[in-house]
Amino acid sequence: MGIPERKEKQKLEVRKLILDASMKLFVEEGFANVTIRRIADLIEYSPTTVYLYFKDKDEIFSSLHDIGFTKMQEFNRTLASIHNPLLRLHKMGENYLQFGMENPEYYSLMFIQGEPMKKLSEPGCEWKPGDEAINRLRATITECIEKGYLASADPHLVSLSVWSFVHGLVALAIRQRMEKFIHEPEALLPTMKEALHWFMNNIDITEKRAIDHG
Amino acid sequence: MGIPERKEKQKLEVRKLILDASMKLFVEEGFANVTIRRIADLIEYSPTTVYLYFKDKDEIFSSLHDIGFTKMQEFNRTLASIHNPLLRLHKMGENYLQFGMENPEYYSLMFIQGEPMKKLSEPGCEWKPGDEAINRLRATITECIEKGYLASADPHLVSLSVWSFVHGLVALAIRQRMEKFIHEPEALLPTMKEALHWFMNNIDITEKRAIDHG
DNA sequence: TTTGGATTATTAACGTTGTTAAGTAAATTT
DNA sequence: AAATTTACTTAACAACGTTAATAATCCAAA
Numbered sequence: 332m333g334i335p336e337r338k339e340k341q342k343l344e345v346r347k348l349i350l351d352a353s354m355k356l357f358v359e360e361g362f363a364n365v366t367i368r369r370i371a372d373l374i375e376y377s378p379t380t381v382y383l384y385f386k387d388k389d390e391i392f393s394s395l396h397d398i399g400f401t402k403m404q405e406f407n408r409t410l411a412s413i414h415n416p417l418l419r420l421h422k423m424g425e426n427y428l429q430f431g432m433e434n435p436e437y438y439s440l441m442f443i444q445g446e447p448m449k450k451l452s453e454p455g456c457e458w459k460p461g462d463e464a465i466n467r468l469r470a471t472i473t474e475c476i477e478k479g480y481l482a483s484a485d486p487h488l489v490s491l492s493v494w495s496f497v498h499g500l501v502a503l504a505i506r507q508r509m510e511k512f513i514h515e516p517e518a519l520l521p522t523m524k525e526a527l528h529w530f531m532n533n534i535d536i537t538e539k540r541a542i543d544h545g
Numbered sequence: 546m547g548i549p550e551r552k553e554k555q556k557l558e559v560r561k562l563i564l565d566a567s568m569k570l571f572v573e574e575g576f577a578n579v580t581i582r583r584i585a586d587l588i589e590y591s592p593t594t595v596y597l598y599f600k601d602k603d604e605i606f607s608s609l610h611d612i613g614f615t616k617m618q619e620f621n622r623t624l625a626s627i628h629n630p631l632l633r634l635h636k637m638g639e640n641y642l643q644f645g646m647e648n649p650e651y652y653s654l655m656f657i658q659g660e661p662m663k664k665l666s667e668p669g670c671e672w673k674p675g676d677e678a679i680n681r682l683r684a685t686i687t688e689c690i691e692k693g694y695l696a697s698a699d700p701h702l703v704s705l706s707v708w709s710f711v712h713g714l715v716a717l718a719i720r721q722r723m724e725k726f727i728h729e730p731e732a733l734l735p736t737m738k739e740a741l742h743w744f745m746n747n748i749d750i751t752e753k754r755a756i757d758h759g
Numbered sequence: 760t761t762t763g764g765a766t767t768a769t770t771a772a773c774g775t776t777g778t779t780a781a782g783t784a785a786a787t788t789t
Numbered sequence: 790a791a792a793t794t795t796a797c798t799t800a801a802c803a804a805c806g807t808t809a810a811t812a813a814t815c816c817a818a819a
Contacts, residue, residue: 345767367806377769379807388806443657445720465725484743491726492710492740499713500705506659511679512705526706529698534747559796581777591798593778602777 346384348374350398353391358436362444365391392440399437400460406430410467416474417481417535423471424497424527431501432520443502468494482536489534496530560598562588564612567605572650576658579605606654613651614674620644624681630688631695631749637685638711638741645715646734657716682708696750703748710744 352373356365367388371378385391407426413419431438441461469490475481481489500523503509513522566587570579581602585592599605621640627633645652655675683704689695695703714737717723727736 366804368804379770380768382807383767439659442722443716443720445653462725482747487726488736488740488743491714491723491736492743495713495717495740496706496710497713498717499709499711502657502716503709503712506657508656509705511676512701522702522705526702526709529702529706533696580775582775593799594797596778597796 342384345374345376345380349381349384349391350394354395354398357395357440358434361436362439392444395437396440397460399434399441400464402434402437403430403441403464404460407464416471416478417531417537420468420471420475420493421527421531423468424493424531425524427497428501428520428523428527431497431505432523435505438501438505442498443506465490465494480537481534497527500526556598559588559590559594563595563598563605564608567609568612571609571654572648575650576653606658609651610654611674613648613655614678616648616651617644617655617678618674621678630685630692631745631751634685634689634707635741635745637682638707638745639738641711642715642734642737642741645711645719646737649719652715652719656712657720679704679708694751695748711741714740 349370352370353365355373356369365388367381368378370391371381381391385394406429407423410419410423410426413422469486472481472489472493473486476483476486476489504519504523509519513519563584566584567579569587570583581595582592584605585595595605599608620643621637624633624637624640627636683700686695686703686707687700690697690700690703718733718737723733727733
């Protein structure tokens with residue numbers, strides 16, 4: 332029976348149509364302009380049709396949220412090739428900053444947005460890609476500590492700290508809270524990378540680490 | 546002519562009434578439930594009356610935003626008495642974390658919320674309290690560097706870094722992105738303070754700084 | 760090939776929201 | 790006391806998320 336499969340596929344195709352339209356609106360016109368009716372306009376369906384493929388608006392945003400994580404994962408696929416764990420950690424940070432600045436809407440959905448993303452705070456919420464990212468970070472930091480690049484400390488706590496640092500930079504930047512510090516928009520990312528550089532040099536306990544890897 | 550003055554005063558009183566109601570809704574029921582009509586209900590006026598005192602909803606949020614900054618300033622009034630600049634910096638950080646965790650709605654408005662706060666991105670936007678906070682941070686850091694507590698570096702960059710670090714912690718915490726790291730809600734703030742402690746110990750360049758000031 | 764049940768899509772509507780226009784009641788000035 | 794300004798309300802508009810009822814389409818069996 333190949334017919335139910337084709338129907339399944341078609342269903343997925345319309346789903347994708349909806350997600351693509353949402354994404355487009357989301358990236359080009361911002362969160363507030365992602366509206367069921369505007370999505371429907373874009374895909375040339377009636378507004379209510381959207382509800383045949385998604386339970387509600389929240390489910391659409393959840394899907395975009397997940398897509399964001401896989402985008403970020405792709406962005407990081409070159410990372411495994413860096414053998415020095417401290418350099419790898421640094422590059423992870425730089426990638427994080429860059430991904431955030433290049434995909435502010437996705438970043439918002441993934442790490443900032445609260446109100447309409449109630450699914451996140453549910454207990455059974457696993458979203459593997461995020462877990463994996465956290466695990467990679469912790470593994471790298473554990474390796475840094477073991478090999479004497481970082482001072483002995485709870486890897487858990489250090490992971491949280493490193494993540495908070497880069498998140499703080501991106502979150503302040505894309506929510507326009509840095510304009511007092513950095514006036515020209517094109518100076519944002521470079522300055523953030525400098526801050527990360529400063530951070531890395533401070534937590535690094537190996538002497539004479541003046542190698543400029545950036 | 547004392548009459549126009551009294552009328553002015555009354556005008557301000559209704560303004561305050563509106564702000565208080567907004568604040569109440571905002572803190573007790575969250576951003577999404579601050580609605581012109583619910584504000585009007587609380588103060589027992591018609592919805593449209595609100596528009597006689599505020600241009601639009603944005604202007605109400607802007608006012609709450611400003612109030613948030615003065616609240617934070619009050620929260621920090623004991624800070625000047627700490628003479629050691631590094632200890633002062635540490636305490637500034639702890640206060641920041643605590644303020645954010647105790648006033649998540651205000652914190653959102655002040656440092657996270659984007660969409661409905663367009664006033665912020667305007668060019669002429671000064672909002673003195675925020676500027677002053679930044680200046681105090683930079684002054685403290687400059688003092689830390691001058692007195693040899695922190696490695697020589699651009700105070701501007703270090704300020705940005707320190708702020709980003711604590712902001713990252715608070716922003717992740719109040720937007721429920723830390724649940725993977727910290728499972729019990731009551732462990733949140735203590736762990737964040739530990740992270741800050743770790744951070745301070747890493748950027749501090751004075752030897753043997755094992756004094757536990759927290 | 761036609762009928763009938765399931766699938767897919769639409770129209771109409773409800774209860775919200777922010778906001779504006781028009782109208783009314785009260786206070787102040789002339 | 791009449792005219793005018795001020796303070797407020799009622800009614801309404803457009804857009805929102807969402808649901809119920811309805812129409813159109815498709816596929817399998819008679």
